Amino acid sequence: MANNINLKELSKIRELQFAVLETNLYLNTHPEDMRVLKLHNEFATELCMLTQQYQENYGLLRANFSEAEFPWQWIEEPWPWQIDY
Amino acid sequence: MEKNKNQIQIPTFMRERLAHAYVPYQRFTENYQPEEALNKGTLFPELWMPYKPGHRGHY
Numbered sequence: 125m126a127n128n129i130n131l132k133e134l135s136k137i138r139e140l141q142f143a144v145l146e147t148n149l150y151l152n153t154h155p156e157d158m159r160v161l162k163l164h165n166e167f168a169t170e171l172c173m174l175t176q177q178y179q180e181n182y183g184l185l186r187a188n189f190s191e192a193e194f195p196w197q198w199i200e201e202p203w204p205w206q207i208d209y
Numbered sequence: 210m211e212k213n214k215n216q217i218q219i220p221t222f223m224r225e226r227l228a229h230a231y232v233p234y235q236r237f238t239e240n241y242q243p244e245e246a247l248n249k250g251t252l253f254p255e256l257w258m259p260y261k262p263g264h265r266g267h268y
Contacts, residue, residue, distance in 0.1 A: 136243075142243065143246055143252055146246065146252035
């Protein structure tokens with residue numbers, strides 16, 4: 125696994141994380157809104173896919189990655205302030 | 210004096226009518242695409258209220 129970043133992909137992931145949080149909060153108060161439930165599932169599916177792809181091709185996004193390599197890679201990731209957006 | 214002894218003292222502020230807060234129920238219409246949503250800080254057009262200095266309450 126390469127410890128580098130792909131800003132374009134990372135941005136897409138950040139955007140989807142936000143979208144999923146928004147549908148999550150909305151559905152807490154509107155549990156029977158089928159349209160938003162569908163939207164939520166679409167966003168969440170894409171987020172899951174992109175997250176997995178990102179972690180396989182670039183760097184770790186979460187330390188709970190299930191296919192962690194030896195040696196432990198998490199500490200090799202850049203800190204948020206080291207990313208030049 | 211004797212009469213007031215058994216009365217519960219109500220603080221002045223509680224004798225006034227309190228403000229009633231209400232939150233209208235959100236109805237979903239459409240959504241921004243994720244990129245625009247993150248930029249605007251909301252996924253929902255009905256919740257997008259950009260702050261405009263000098264404009265009171267007119268969103």
